[in-house]
Amino acid sequence: MKQSLIILTLLLSGAAWADGNTSLAPATSNLKWKNECSACHMAYPPALLPERSWRKMMAGLESHFGQDASLDALTAKEITAFLVNNSAERAGNKRAKKVLGALGPDEAPLRISETAWFVREHEEVSPQVWKRPKIGSPANCNACHQGAEQGNYSEHQIRIPR
Amino acid sequence: MTRFTFLVAGLLACGAAWAAPQDLLQSLAVQARQENTRFQSFSASRGEQLYHAKQLHSSGKTLSCASCHTDSPKALGRHAKTGKEILPLAPAANHERFADSAKAEKWFKRNCQDVLERACTAQEKGDFLSYLLSIK
Numbered sequence: 612m613k614q615s616l617i618i619l620t621l622l623l624s625g626a627a628w629a630d631g632n633t634s635l636a637p638a639t640s641n642l643k644w645k646n647e648c649s650a651c652h653m654a655y656p657p658a659l660l661p662e663r664s665w666r667k668m669m670a671g672l673e674s675h676f677g678q679d680a681s682l683d684a685l686t687a688k689e690i691t692a693f694l695v696n697n698s699a700e701r702a703g704n705k706r707a708k709k710v711l712g713a714l715g716p717d718e719a720p721l722r723i724s725e726t727a728w729f730v731r732e733h734e735e736v737s738p739q740v741w742k743r744p745k746i747g748s749p750a751n752c753n754a755c756h757q758g759a760e761q762g763n764y765s766e767h768q769i770r771i772p773r
Numbered sequence: 774m775t776r777f778t779f780l781v782a783g784l785l786a787c788g789a790a791w792a793a794p795q796d797l798l799q800s801l802a803v804q805a806r807q808e809n810t811r812f813q814s815f816s817a818s819r820g821e822q823l824y825h826a827k828q829l830h831s832s833g834k835t836l837s838c839a840s841c842h843t844d845s846p847k848a849l850g851r852h853a854k855t856g857k858e859i860l861p862l863a864p865a866a867n868h869e870r871f872a873d874s875a876k877a878e879k880w881f882k883r884n885c886q887d888v889l890e891r892a893c894t895a896q897e898k899g900d901f902l903s904y905l906l907s908i909k
Contacts (some may be wrong), residue, residue: 652855677832678854679883747856754856 635659635706636762637697644690647682653753653760655723657694658702659710663719665694676721724749736771745772794864794871798902804895812896820904823897828888836888838901846905863908871902 635656648654657665669691672680682690699707713727720726733749740746746754753759758768798815805812824846827835841859842850847866850859861867871877881901885893893901 651852652857676854679886681883682879751856 634762635764637693637702641690641693643686644693647686647690651678651680652750655752656762657697658699658704658707659723659726659729660699660720661711661714662695662698662700664721665698666691667719668721669694722750740771743772793874794902794906797871797874797877798899798906800874801895801899801902805899808895815896815899815903817900817903817907820897820900820902823901824904828890830888831890838884838888840888846908863905865908870905877902 635658637657645654660668668675669687672682672687695701699710710726710728713731714720723729729749736749741749752764755769755771756764757770758764802812802815805815824838824842825844827837830836836853840853842862846863847861849861851857852859860869862870864870881893881898885891885897
């Protein structure tokens with residue numbers, strides 16, 4: 612009994628360590644990014660796209676996935692700098708390296724959910740699951756990743772809605 | 774003297790925060806007069822029509838302000854494309870609404886573009902805001 616408790620504690624602390632290690636929250640946040648980029652959807656982790664993707668996205672906010680998400684020049688400049696400083700190149704962790712490794716040198720995707728890394732990581736999710744009413748599309752990270760808004764994508768925090 | 778300054782500053786700050794939707798309405802009236810010399814007043818019922826009017830978008834979809842803000846401006850909204858929750862638009866249900874006129878103008882610009890595929894006139898924005906303010 613005591614032994615299994617110790618093992619359980621070890622397992623739990625292992626999980627906690629893995630969680631801490633896999634956080635996708637940027638090292639320091641930015642208030643403008645948090646406010647402006649979470650108005651229509653959750654704020655996506657900057658580390659999941661390369662610098663060139665963020666620059667391209669920020670240069671075309673007037674027509675952002677069929678919507679006008681335009682910002683005044685000063686705010687746009689601050690958010691671009693933040694995204695670039697926390698992009699896959701700058702994050703430098705294992706996952707960011709995988710994201711970059713799966714991209715061609717000139718590829719600048721605007722969707723995280725269409726990168727080769729994302730598709731591979733989610734290959735066990737079937738096409739019908741993405742279309743469930745409570746999910747809607749792969750862009751709806753926080754439908755399944757309970758801690759997405761805090762940057763926590765660990766497998767212990769995944770609950771796929773029925 | 775300094776105490777008096779603080780008092781006045783404090784009163785102004787409270788007043789500004791509290792009266793913000795009215796301030797925006799007033800500045801929209803000034804703009805409306807500049808856009809149209811025959812401008813008379815804003816109309817809550819025209820604003821209500823704008824809120825519900827279904828527009829045929831060039832993408833083939835029909836869209837209205839109610840698509841995301843729901844049929845009642847007092848209700849919790851839901852973004853038509855992403856499903857994200859949107860807090861109620863009517864100041865009676867959400868005191869933070871129209872407290873920041875730069876924010877309000879930013880969203881008028883974006884949402885009029887998305888729904889009407891053009892900017893809204895000051896008349897339309899004032900009508901819309903009058904409708905929201907008429908909801909108790």
